[in-house]
Amino acid sequence: MYESLMVFNRGLDRENERVVAAQMEAAFKCTVHDFGSLNDVDFWLEKDGALAAYVEMKTRTQSSTKFPTVYLSIRKWLAMNLLSVGVEVPCLFVVKFSDEVRWINLKDVDARSTHICERSDHRAANDREPVVLVPVSDMTILPELVS
Secondary structure, three states: OOOOOOOOOOHHHHHHHHHHHHHHHHHHOOEEEEOOOOOOOOEEEEEOOEEEEEEEEEEOOOOOOOOOEEEEEHHHHHHHHHHHHHHOOOEEEEEEOOOOEEEEEHHHOOOOOEEEEEOOOOOOOOOEEEEEEEEHHHOEEOOOOOO
């Protein structure tokens, strides 16, 4: 039986996304566009009037050194791969940790390293899914904005 759709997005996540979007715009010299809620990918980047990349962004409350890996949903990984192959632009996985922002091109992610992830706070009965374990050490630090 299908369970009702539950969407979890805190206001703090949206604020963090705005901060990271500004960092990406400065670092990649592009414009970041939000796809909106319930899309398979969070953002797309525009550079010189053309589609430059797709972006999946996560926010974590711990530092980048607390755990050796960060989770990327296999469902998101698949959606991003389909976009990347079909449209021939890179897909980026961007994570805002408490101490820094890191990113990696999806083509550099080894999706054979997987895990079944289940949330400890049990927000929903179906909040369990396979994820790709992305090594934080493989990710590039996104420069902070200089004010």
